[in-house]
Amino acid sequence: MTLIIAVDGPAASGKGTIAARLAQTYGLPHLDTGLLYRAVGVKVLEDGDSLDDEAAATEAARGLDASGLSDDSRLTTGEAGEAASRVASFAGVRAALLELQQAFAAQAGGAVLDGRDIGTVIAPGAQAKLFVTATPQVRATRRWKQLTARGIEISFEDMLADIQRRDERDAGRGSAPMVQADDAVLLDTTDMGIEAAFDAARRIVEAARAKYGL
Numbered sequence: 001m002t003l004i005i006a007v008d009g010p011a012a013s014g015k016g017t018i019a020a021r022l023a024q025t026y027g028l029p030h031l032d033t034g035l036l037y038r039a040v041g042v043k044v045l046e047d048g049d050s051l052d053d054e055a056a057a058t059e060a061a062r063g064l065d066a067s068g069l070s071d072d073s074r075l076t077t078g079e080a081g082e083a084a085s086r087v088a089s090f091a092g093v094r095a096a097l098l099e100l101q102q103a104f105a106a107q108a109g110g111a112v113l114d115g116r117d118i119g120t121v122i123a124p125g126a127q128a129k130l131f132v133t134a135t136p137q138v139r140a141t142r143r144w145k146q147l148t149a150r151g152i153e154i155s156f157e158d159m160l161a162d163i164q165r166r167d168e169r170d171a172g173r174g175s176a177p178m179v180q181a182d183d184a185v186l187l188d189t190t191d192m193g194i195e196a197a198f199d200a201a202r203r204i205v206e207a208a209r210a211k212y213g214l
């Protein structure tokens with residue numbers, strides 16, 4: 001049996017940071033699945049199509065080249081996050097991205113994936129499942145600091161409103177909504193720094209490894 005680690009949670013909860021560090025710790029490949037939806041959203045915008053156009057978004061998802069996404073600075077903006085969340089509600093987009101993600105999860109040796117539906121849809125059999133969260137205020141503060149450090153200007157109030165709107169859309173959509181899997185462990189990082197959050201995440205994974213003898 002291999003170790004698949006599923007890390008889900010809302011925007012700026014720290015799931016990507018935790019997933020990357022877990023991957024490093026256990027020597028596993030890591031896929032930030034949010035980048036796939038961000039790339040689809042940005043492609044729709046760049047093609048001049050509407051974010052309400054499911055056919056255009058599905059076509060963009062089918063034609064997606066998933067290589068090099070983590071180096072693409074166009075994908076880290078607030079607009080890209082918003083566009084991602086809009087196209088991510090389309091069943092056609094999710095279906096087009098399913099196989100790629102499931103193949104990544106199933107590769108020999110195991111994998112770490114982070115997103116919204118990893119523990120519920122992409123890898124329901126994952127040995128370790130974390131649902132990472134924090135209050136909207138704390139998450140907005142983290143994302144605001146991250147974006148302003150990159151020279152992106154946004155007010156804190158707008159940031160908080162963006163995060164809350166995205167939370168609602170992601171949790172409320174019909175297709176693979178953001179929800180904690182029944183067997184996921186909740187990790188609330190509201191009062192934790194990065195080190196404490198990572199330590200807590202590692203303990204959750206260690207418990208799963210012990211359970212499965214991995």
Ligand SMILES: Nc1ncnc2c1ncn2[C@@H]1O[C@H](COP(=O)(O)OP(=O)(O)O)[C@@H](O)[C@H]1O
Pocket residue numbers: 009010011012013014015016017018142143145146189192193194195197
């Ligand atoms: N526990 C934490 N405490 C403070 N800042 C954090 C914590 N976890 C992550 N961050 C910072 O918050 C920002 C968002 O984290 P990230 O891992 O990208 O979140 P997500 O993948 O959930 O959107 C990053 O700048 C990251 O360094």
Ligand SMILES: Nc1ccn([C@@H]2O[C@H](COP(=O)(O)OP(=O)(O)O)[C@@H](O)[C@H]2O)c(=O)n1
Pocket residue numbers: 009010011012013016033034035037038081084085086088089114115116117118166170
């Ligand atoms: N597995 C996933 C990952 C992301 N997404 C969507 O893509 C958007 C961007 O995801 P992300 O993980 O890059 O966003 P952040 O949490 O980093 O802000 C989310 O708001 C979701 O709508 C999804 O639907 N399913």
